[in-house]
Amino acid sequence: MSIQAWTYLIVGFTFALYIGIAVWSRASSTSDFYVAGRGVSPLLNGMATGADWMSAASFISMAGLISFMGYTGTIYLMGWTGGYVLLALLLAPYLRKYGRYTVPEFIGDRYYSQTARVIAVFCAIFISFTYVAGQMRGVGVVFSRFLEVDVNVGVVIGVLIVFFYAVLGGMRGITYTQVAQYCVLIVAFLIPAVAISWKLTGIPIPQIGFGSSLVTGEHAGVALLETLDAIHRDLGLPEYTGAWVPGKKGMVDVLAITMALMAGTAGLPHVLIRFYTVPNARAARWSAMWALAFIALLYTTAPAVAAFARVNLIQTLHEKPYTEAPQWFLTWEETGLIVFTDRNGDGLIQYSGDPAKNELTVDPDIMVLANPEIAELPAWVVALVAAGALAAALSTAAGLLLVISASISHDLLKSVLWRNMSQRDELRMARTAAAVAVVVAGILGIYPPGFVAQVVAFAFGLAAASFFPILLLGIFDKRTTKEGAIAGMLLGIGVTSAYILWFRFVDPSAGADQWFFGISPEGIGTVGMLLNFAVTMTVSRMTPPPPDEVLRLVEEIRLPSGSRDAA
Amino acid sequence: MNSIPKGEDANDKGPVQTHWHDNLRLMAWLLSIWFAVSYLLGIILVEPLNQFHLGGFPLGFWFAHQGSIFVFVVLVFVYARWMDRIDARHGVDKGNNPSAPGTFQKKTE
Numbered sequence: 001m002s003i004q005a006w007t008y009l010i011v012g013f014t015f016a017l018y019i020g021i022a023v024w025s026r027a028s029s030t031s032d033f034y035v036a037g038r039g040v041s042p043l044l045n046g047m048a049t050g051a052d053w054m055s056a057a058s059f060i061s062m063a064g065l066i067s068f069m070g071y072t073g074t075i076y077l078m079g080w081t082g083g084y085v086l087l088a089l090l091l092a093p094y095l096r097k098y099g100r101y102t103v104p105e106f107i108g109d110r111y112y113s114q115t116a117r118v119i120a121v122f123c124a125i126f127i128s129f130t131y132v133a134g135q136m137r138g139v140g141v142v143f144s145r146f147l148e149v150d151v152n153v154g155v156v157i158g159v160l161i162v163f164f165y166a167v168l169g170g171m172r173g174i175t176y177t178q179v180a181q182y183c184v185l186i187v188a189f190l191i192p193a194v195a196i197s198w199k200l201t202g203i204p205i206p207q208i209g210f211g212s213s214l215v216t217g218e219h220a221g222v223a224l225l226e227t228l229d230a231i232h233r234d235l236g237l238p239e240y241t242g243a244w245v246p247g248k249k250g251m252v253d254v255l256a257i258t259m260a261l262m263a264g265t266a267g268l269p270h271v272l273i274r275f276y277t278v279p280n281a282r283a284a285r286w287s288a289m290w291a292l293a294f295i296a297l298l299y300t301t302a303p304a305v306a307a308f309a310r311v312n313l314i315q316t317l318h319e320k321p322y323t324e325a326p327q328w329f330l331t332w333e334e335t336g337l338i339v340f341t342d343r344n345g346d347g348l349i350q351y352s353g354d355p356a357k358n359e360l361t362v363d364p365d366i367m368v369l370a371n372p373e374i375a376e377l378p379a380w381v382v383a384l385v386a387a388g389a390l391a392a393a394l395s396t397a398a399g400l401l402l403v404i405s406a407s408i409s410h411d412l413l414k415s416v417l418w419r420n421m422s423q424r425d426e427l428r429m430a431r432t433a434a435a436v437a438v439v440v441a442g443i444l445g446i447y448p449p450g451f452v453a454q455v456v457a458f459a460f461g462l463a464a465a466s467f468f469p470i471l472l473l474g475i476f477d478k479r480t481t482k483e484g485a486i487a488g489m490l491l492g493i494g495v496t497s498a499y500i501l502w503f504r505f506v507d508p509s510a511g512a513d514q515w516f517f518g519i520s521p522e523g524i525g526t527v528g529m530l531l532n533f534a535v536t537m538t539v540s541r542m543t544p545p546p547p548d549e550v551l552r553l554v555e556e557i558r559l560p561s562g563s564r565d566a567a
Numbered sequence: 568m569n570s571i572p573k574g575e576d577a578n579d580k581g582p583v584q585t586h587w588h589d590n591l592r593l594m595a596w597l598l599s600i601w602f603a604v605s606y607l608l609g610i611i612l613v614e615p616l617n618q619f620h621l622g623g624f625p626l627g628f629w630f631a632h633q634g635s636i637f638v639f640v641v642l643v644f645v646y647a648r649w650m651d652r653i654d655a656r657h658g659v660d661k662g663n664n665p666s667a668p669g670t671f672q673k674k675t676e
Contacts, residue, residue, distance in 0.1 A: 055568070066632075074631035078605045081636045089594050089644040093650075110577045207633060211623040223623030241628040243613045254610055281656065285647040292643050296636050303632040558587050560650075561659045 006383035007146045014184050015161055018394070021180060022165030022173045030427050033170030034101040034406050036277040038057030045283075046290020048178035049274045051185060051395035053080075053265075053291070053549055054298060055131070056138025059185060059392035064367030066306035067313075070232075070240035072248045073303060075257040075522075081292065081299050082258070083265025084404045086468075088288030091266055092275040094475045096284035097557040098429070101276065102403075103269045103434045103467065104411045109297045110474040111548055113482040114416060119489055121411045123466045124269040128400040128407075131270075132437075135397040136445025139390060145335060145369065146386040152446045158394060159442035165403075166398045167434045174398045175277060181391035186297060188388020192372045192381055193301045195277055199375060200224065205549040206304035217315055228307060231314055234333035236353035240310070247353075249520070256523030263529050264460030270399040273406070309367045312374050317360060318351045325349070328373035337363040397441065405434035458500050461521075465492035465528025478554050480536060483543040496528035586657040592648055597642045604630065604638045 001009075027033040040048070066073030070179070098106050104124055108117025136155050143154025165173040184455065190206075197209035200216065201224060214220050219227040228240040238247040249257075265271065274291075275284045301445070322340060332338040340349055341362040352358040369389065372381045409430035414421050466489050473480040500521045519527065608616060609631040616627030624633070654660035 013671070071628055071631060074609060074635075077632055078609055078635050081639050082601065082605050085639050085642055089597060089646055106635045195569055210622065210633070211629070213623060225625070225628070241617065241625050243610075243617070243627065243631075251610065255606065258605065282651065282660070285650055289640070289647045293640050296640050300633055300636050349619075459601065558590075559659050560654050 001379060003379040003382045004147065006380045007386050010380070010383045010387045011147070012388060014180075014391065016178055018161060018165055018177045019175045022169045025169050025176045027168070027170035027172045027427070028224045030101075030410075030423050030430065031094030032172045033427055033430050034276075034402075034410065035273075036171040036175045038099075038277060038279055040277040040279075042278055042283045042287035043290050044179050045175070045274060045278050045287040046294055047182040048175045048277075049271065049287065049291035050294035050298075051178040051182035051391065051401040052274055053271055053295060053396070054182075054185065054392050055396035056135050056389065056393035058298065058302075059189065060138060060142075060368050060389050061365050063302040063305040063309065064364030065471065066303055067310045067367050068364050070248070071237070071243045072254060073306065075249075075254055075261060077299055077303060079258045079261025080265055081296060083262040084288060084292040084295065086262060086266040087271065087275075088285060091272065091471055091475070092284045092288045093179075093281040093560065094557045095272060095471070096275050096278060097281040097560065098553075099276070101410050102339075102406045103272050103417070103471070104407060107467075107470060107485070108411075108415070109481040109553065110550060111470075111480075111485045112424070112547060113486065114481055116470075116486050116489070117411060117415065119469075119486065119493075120467070121407045122494065123462060123489075124407050124411075125404055127268065127459045127462055128270060129437075129441070131442035132397050132400040132441040135393045135400070136441050138393040139397075140445055141365075142369075142386055142389045142393070146383070155442055157444040158390075158397070158445070159438055162394055162398050162401065162441075163435065163438045166401050167431050167436060169429065170434070171273075171277060171402055174395075176401055177398065177437075178395045181395040182294060184391040185388040185395075186294070188384045188391070189298050189305075189368075190301060191307050192375065192377055192385060195377050195381070196312070196371065196375045197304065200308055200311065206301050206308070210304035210307055214311070224307060224311065228311055231311070232353075235314075235318075235351060238353075240307070250518050252518050253515075253520050253523055256519045256526040259521050260525035261460055261465045263464035263468040264462075264525055267463035268459075269407075269463075269467065270396075270403045272467075272471075273403060274399070285530070292538055293350065303530045305368065305371065309371050309374065312371075313362065313367075314351060316374060317349045319348055320345050322349055323347065326374075328370050331373075332366050332370055335366075337366045351436035401441065402436045404437040405430050408433040408437075458497070461496045461500060461528060462493060465496040465532055469529055469532040469536060473533070473540075475554065475557065477537070477540075478551055479540055479545060481540040481543045481546055484536040484538070484540030487539045488532040491535050492528040492532030495531055496525055499524040499527075586653065586659055589653045589657070590650065593653065594645065597646055600638065601642055605635045609635045 027035065031037050062076055066076065095106060100106065104117045104120035107120040108114060136158055139158035140151040140154035143149050143157060144151040165177050193206045194204050197206040200202045200214055201209035202215040203209040203212050210224065213223050214227060225241055233239050240244045242248070244251055275287060276285050278287050289494040314400055317329070322342065329338060333340065335446045341359050343357065343359050344350070349360055350357060369385060372385055413429055414426055469492065470485050470489055473485070499516070503515070503521045516527065587630035608627065611632060613627030616630065619626040621629050650659070
């Protein structure tokens with residue numbers, strides 16, 4: 001069977017599965033729609049969180065980016081996993097104990113302020129739309145590459161599928177489809193990784209093969225990473241495992257970006273909201289453990305895939321005649337994601353760190369998608385990777401759409417504009433908001449604003465500079481007042497947005513020498529976060545303390561069960 | 568980490584305070600390890616550590632690409648496990664009725 005036939009078969013099967021689950025798990029109340037009736041087990045919620053969190057970027061782009069960044073790829077690896085330690089220890093159990101429906105709702109109650117809640121709602125909506133546009137685009141790209149349909153048709157198919165289970169099933173439908181999607185995406189990521197590890201190093205566990213010796217090619221018997229460093233030196237590129245070498249990010253920038261991604265991860269509303277779906281605070285702690293374990297499975301495999309792909313790519317192509325290039329090279333060349341320019345006219349493909357000599361440009365995004373073909377794996381593996389990429393993109397899109405829907409129906413309509421709305425009306429509004437959000441997300445996917453890639457840094461920076469400090473202080477510092485929180489959030493958002501807008505859009509040519517302490521726009525969320533902490537704590541101590549009711553709420557959420565009953 | 572104080576003796580503060588203090592102490596330990604593994608071993612000390620090897624890995628690189636993630640999982644596991652014990656010791660593990668929403672009830676329902 002051809003790759004295309006296999007892809008139709010496997011993608012068709014997984015889509016049928018998602019729809020089946022959606023029909024089985026329809027939401028019938030607002031509690032079902034927002035928090036899946038709070039009956040999800042920690043293990044299943046861990047899987048759902050894994051799928052919710054691992055987006056098209058984690059599945060398709062991350063290993064490819066690391067493959068080109070070497071050591072510096074740690075900003076994604078540690079940044080996007082270390083945030084779960086913060087989430088598990090500092091936020092998830094307490095937000096679950098608080099036990100309502102949304103993150104802005106907690107902020108509104110803890111800071112006894114509709115203003116604080118509305119600021120949080122707008123942050124949540126902005127962050128989620130930014131993120132969802134990229135997911136829909138990812139769906140379109142996978143469709144166009146593997147099924148040879150137009151990118152836009154791909155986006156429309158994605159919209160229809162998500163529409164079906166997110167609007168119908170709400171959080172219940174999303175949760176159980178995410179569990180299925182986690183299984184699909186992890187299998188799709190691991191099978192090629194295991195096969196390539198086996199092929200290159202003779203060891204089927206990528207995490208170990210990564211640190212072993214090659215068994216084939218001219219470098220057989222030499223450690224994989226040592227070979228990679230040597231190849232890089234020969235080509236005039238910075239060493240793969242080298243940290244503070246010319247051509248890579250500096251230490252301050254790596255520290256700032258890692259921190260911004262960690263705090264941003266812990267503050268992303270679509271991740272936080274998953275912990276509202278488990279039965280109690282204890283389940284939230286265990287659920288965070290499962291989530292991180294399931295995520296770590298992909299995140300420890302990705303750097304191995306990155307290194308394998310790098311060796312494979314260079315060994316297969318460098319100094320080889322273009323006329324003998326493998327089939328996958330030609331397929332991807334057609335999409336424009338691989339570009340070969342024969343500068344010296346010798347008919348050989350030369351890869352080099354010197355831009356004047358380099359003849360090969362490879363888009364990092366194709367490293368994972370082309371990996372099975374590069375490693376000459378069977379057609380069904382290629383098809384499985386396509387289904388995995390779709391699962392990653394759709395599951396994240398659904399989680400984000402739920403945040404948007406709940407923000408509109410619960411935080412804006414129910415709490416501000418239409419206070420005495422009945423549960424039935426609220427459920428109807430939530431469905432309508434989800435439906436509108438899916439369509440908007442689809443439109444953003446079809447007509448992607450040119451800045452989608454740049455604004456992902458924005459989503460994390462904003463979550464780090466707004467939600468993370470305010471949630472943390474709300475739980476750990478009783479003295480934090482509404483004035484402090486509002487001042488801190490506005491300043492954190494303001495500084496982060498201004499810096500990113502300036503260096504991305506107003507003066508994008510400004511180099512690293514003009515950055516604040518060498519911190520790139522990706523890392524500025526850390527500065528915004530620190531300012532937010534400082535201002536919130538200072539202003540709080542100059543304003544009247546929070547009312548007793550709020551102090552009782554804080555005491556209450558610090559205990560996993562009803563403490564005053566036990567005392 | 569093995570010196571979490573018994574909460575029973577702090578009778579003047581009640582279970583809220585002592586449970587909270589045990590929780591904070593455990594958290595401080597685990598977050599120190601979190602910081603040390605990721606920011607110290609994985610970033611600040613990466614070059615000196617790369618002088619050493621773990622199999623085919625330069626050690627600092629291994630922490631940055633693999634080791635820190637394994638440690639994160641262990642930290643969260645230890646937290647969940649240890650908190651279960653702290654909850655039990657302070658008698659706040661009861662009343663975790665799976666079907667009940669949080670004890671902080673919605674005002675409008």
